[in-house]
Ligand code: SF4
């Protein structure tokens with residue numbers, strides 16, 4: 393298996409943050425049935441011609457879900473991808489609705505907080 397270059401990422405701290413929210417995070421990830429019923433409650437998904445990458449579940453599974461799957465062992469590139477998911481594709485308006493009761497915005501906010509702590513967040517001077 394290729395070694396992940398985690399240089400510049402405090403992976404211990406990422407793991408710590410994940411552990412703090414482990415129960416809720418695990419339950420949410422396990423509960424998601426990939427039904428995409430949350431999709432149409434997201435105005436950005438609707439505004440982007442129903443681009444699957446704007447589905448609320450996509451955003452939460454590919455942010456906090458990814459961090460959890462990788463047990464916090466992520467590199468800067470992965471954190472950059474997560475940043476795009478949780479900032480560029482989400483306004484954190486909290487309007488998405490999951491019939492199974494998953495609090496998607498809370499999960500996205502957690503991913504934002506972890507990224508921010510690692511110095512990965514939107515910058516206006518990005519190209
Ligand atoms: S978050 Fe909820 S509504 Fe969205 S895909 Fe998962 S189970 Fe379905």
Ligand code: SF4
Pocket residue numbers: 433434435436437447448451481482483484485486487488496497
């Ligand atoms: S919180 Fe994010 S994912 Fe949920 S409806 Fe708002 S923009 Fe869409």
